Amino acid sequence: MGKTLAEKIWGEHIVRSAAGEPDLIYIDLHLIHEVTSPQAFDGLRLAGRKVRRTDLTIATEDHNTPTLNIDKPIADPVSKLQVDTLRANAKEFGVRIHSLGDAEQGIVHVVGPQLGLTQPGMTIVCGDSHTSTHGAFGALAFGIGTSEVEHVLATQTLPLARPKTMAINVEGKLKAGVTAKDIILAIIAKIGTGGGQGYVIEYRGSAIRELSMEGRMTVCNMSIEAGARAGVIAPDEKTFAYIKGKPHAPEEFDAALTYWKTLFTDADAKFDVEVNLDADALEPFVTWGTNPGQGLPLNANVPNPAEISDPEARGAAERALVYMGLEAGTPLKKIAIDTVFLGSCTNGRIEDLRAAADVLKGKKISSTLRMLVVPGSARVRLQAEQEGLDKVFLDAGAEWRNAGCSMCLGMNPDQLAVGERSASTSNRNFEGRQGKGGRTHLVSPLVAAATALRGTLSSPADL
Amino acid sequence: MEKFIKHTGSGVPLRRSNVDTDQIIPAVYLKRVTRSGFEDGLFSAWRNDPEFVLNQEAYKKGTVLVAGVDFGTGSSREHAVWALQNYGFKAVISSRFADIFRGNSLKGGLLTVIINQSDVEDIWAAIEADPTTQITVDLDTRTVSYNSTVLPFEIDDYTRWRLMEGLDDIGLTLKETDSIDSFEGNRASYKPKTLPIKK
Numbered sequence: 001m002g003k004t005l006a007e008k009i010w011g012e013h014i015v016r017s018a019a020g021e022p023d024l025i026y027i028d029l030h031l032i033h034e035v036t037s038p039q040a041f042d043g044l045r046l047a048g049r050k051v052r053r054t055d056l057t058i059a060t061e062d063h064n065t066p067t068l069n070i071d072k073p074i075a076d077p078v079s080k081l082q083v084d085t086l087r088a089n090a091k092e093f094g095v096r097i098h099s100l101g102d103a104e105q106g107i108v109h110v111v112g113p114q115l116g117l118t119q120p121g122m123t124i125v126c127g128d129s130h131t132s133t134h135g136a137f138g139a140l141a142f143g144i145g146t147s148e149v150e151h152v153l154a155t156q157t158l159p160l161a162r163p164k165t166m167a168i169n170v171e172g173k174l175k176a177g178v179t180a181k182d183i184i185l186a187i188i189a190k191i192g193t194g195g196g197q198g199y200v201i202e203y204r205g206s207a208i209r210e211l212s213m214e215g216r217m218t219v220c221n222m223s224i225e226a227g228a229r230a231g232v233i234a235p236d237e238k239t240f241a242y243i244k245g246k247p248h249a250p251e252e253f254d255a256a257l258t259y260w261k262t263l264f265t266d267a268d269a270k271f272d273v274e275v276n277l278d279a280d281a282l283e284p285f286v287t288w289g290t291n292p293g294q295g296l297p298l299n300a301n302v303p304n305p306a307e308i309s310d311p312e313a314r315g316a317a318e319r320a321l322v323y324m325g326l327e328a329g330t331p332l333k334k335i336a337i338d339t340v341f342l343g344s345c346t347n348g349r350i351e352d353l354r355a356a357a358d359v360l361k362g363k364k365i366s367s368t369l370r371m372l373v374v375p376g377s378a379r380v381r382l383q384a385e386q387e388g389l390d391k392v393f394l395d396a397g398a399e400w401r402n403a404g405c406s407m408c409l410g411m412n413p414d415q416l417a418v419g420e421r422s423a424s425t426s427n428r429n430f431e432g433r434q435g436k437g438g439r440t441h442l443v444s445p446l447v448a449a450a451t452a453l454r455g456t457l458s459s460p461a462d463l
Numbered sequence: 464m465e466k467f468i469k470h471t472g473s474g475v476p477l478r479r480s481n482v483d484t485d486q487i488i489p490a491v492y493l494k495r496v497t498r499s500g501f502e503d504g505l506f507s508a509w510r511n512d513p514e515f516v517l518n519q520e521a522y523k524k525g526t527v528l529v530a531g532v533d534f535g536t537g538s539s540r541e542h543a544v545w546a547l548q549n550y551g552f553k554a555v556i557s558s559r560f561a562d563i564f565r566g567n568s569l570k571g572g573l574l575t576v577i578i579n580q581s582d583v584e585d586i587w588a589a590i591e592a593d594p595t596t597q598i599t600v601d602l603d604t605r606t607v608s609y610n611s612t613v614l615p616f617e618i619d620d621y622t623r624w625r626l627m628e629g630l631d632d633i634g635l636t637l638k639e640t641d642s643i644d645s646f647e648g649n650r651a652s653y654k655p656k657t658l659p660i661k662k
């Protein structure tokens with residue numbers, strides 16, 4: 001029997017396997033940031049261990065770096081401590097780091113691909129659950145905890161249980177205004193936040209192949225919101241073209257290419273589970289609740305919990321509506337928004353900024369809200385400025401910030417106030433995620449921009 | 464790592480499903496660079512509510528958390544495990560855990576035990592009727608027991624052995640250094656390196 005893409009990559013990275021034990025898997029690239037690494041370096045120091053492969057390790061500052069006044073010392077003392085600790089650890093252990101102010105600084109999952117370090121067939125880990133993003137290149141990439149970070153630093157391997165495989169087939173053609181973000185929100189609403197648990201998801205089908213690399217990253221990024229540890233998409237000409245010319249593209253490009261072309265699921269391979277989604281039927285999607293599975297097409301109304309038969313889901317919906325301050329039956333398009341956040345590792349890439357700027361061009365955002373535009377990396381910011389996108393955002397009345405995670409998780413000063421409602425292109429709408437008491441609706445960049453103009457959840461078609 | 468063979472303590476009923484790691488420990492607490500002291504951030508959004516279970520005198524000393532389905536979803540932060548351990552929990556029982564959280568907990572020596580939802584409901588009923596009810600989580604026999612009820616649970620042999628021996632993963636892997644060396648010897652040369660590119 002043939003193998004799935006994920007099984008091929010897994011098999012090529014087994015250092016050791018034994019019955020009844022997890023496989024010892026070799027890690028090709030280890031990405032580090034300031035939040036989940038200090039205790040790992042501390043552990044190495046305590047045990048007198050070294051970083052085994054500094055040449056396969058790279059660090060950047062993202063989770064709590066400020067997006068304003070980045071030339072000044074970080075004001076928040078604890079954020080400063082974490083960032084300083086990362087810098088000191090990188091220096092002590094000899095790890096390459098891109099610090100605030102550096103052109104390659106930014107969200108770790110934006111930085112890897114833009115440097116060309118993310119390539120097909122690799123195993124990639126990072127102490128951050130959205131590492132699944134890198135799966136868009138046909139790499140097996142997943143988030144790990146701090147002990148695992150320490151384990152990889154010390155050994156460049158991880159003992160891992162072999163995952164099951166799930167195929168999600170998205171066939172058909174997306175309507176205008178429907179994006180990669182809508183695909184993944186619809187998938188999560190369909191299979192639930194636990195639906196992918198224990199699986200590596202392979203996204204397949206004509207609608208996935210049609211997506212740009214940025215769009216594919218958006219889809220793979222939110223695999224974790226569907227419960228899966230990793231998502232992969234088979235590499236193709238778009239993938240190869242994206243890598244070519246990037247700083248870390250292989251010098252032996254043809255040798256690499258020959259290998260990359262073997263990375264697909266064999267015709268006779270079997271997935272443990274298959275799920276189908278009809279791309280033609282998709283609409284712009286938004287979330288109404290407090291987990292990413294609580295989403296609906298933008299044209300729908302806030303659901304009535306009483307009509308949900310599953311008692312768990314009903315209870316969750318009831319609590320979500322209370323937290324979100326929403327009435328059942330309200331059209332989603334009538335929901336007024338206070339803050340629009342365009343950014344994050346889900347939708348903070350150049351293509352996302354372009355799409356939003358296209359909607360905003362020559363227009364003004366509603367006076368009832370603020371809009372924060374936070375590029376995913378310093379390089380994305382520079383690129384956007386070269387294209388004049390910063391002017392479009394500023395002229396429309398939005399704020400143009402420096403790169404980082406920012407309001408995606410509100411560890412830096414970019415937070416929602418209690419009761420404040422956001423339309424956010426990020427990936428998590430949990431209670432308090434963007435600030436204590438803040439209410440989050442997850443949306444695509446197009447919906448974010450249209451919402452900023454109209455003041456209520458909207459798509460460009462409503463303009 | 465401390466050995467885990469068997470633990471007996473009182474239970475804390477957490478009647479909520481989908482408790483994600485942002486709720487276990489919000490992001491603002493993650494800024495520390497140590498491994499201890501996270502107990503003050505545990506379930507912080509709920510700790511101001513006098514009705515919240517950890518604020519009730521009867522449950523303050525609990526060491527076994529009995530949680531609703533899908534416990535530990537969301538971010539991969541291991542601080543969630545440390546917060547539970549720093550607070551004093553030795554085991555968490557639920558009918559389903561998020562993958563990463565479960566991985567983190569078993570590595571860190573916090574035993575996560577999976578049993579049926581109906582059995583979870585029964586334990587909730589028992590510890591709500593009498594908060595002093597003692598729950599025993601026995602890794603040796605792979606059972607949870609309280610009053611006269613004994614419930615088997617599954618855990619793979621390898622993880623169980625590691626926890627019972629208190630073995631840390633890195634030490635175990637370093638015994639395999641020869642295999643890692645030889646794997647590295649065969650890696651393709653076109654695989655990228657992070658060393659700065661000189662142009």
Ligand code: SF4
Binds near residue numbers: 062345404
């Ligand atoms: S942008 Fe958000 S989801 Fe992405 S790495 Fe940063 S905090 Fe995590």
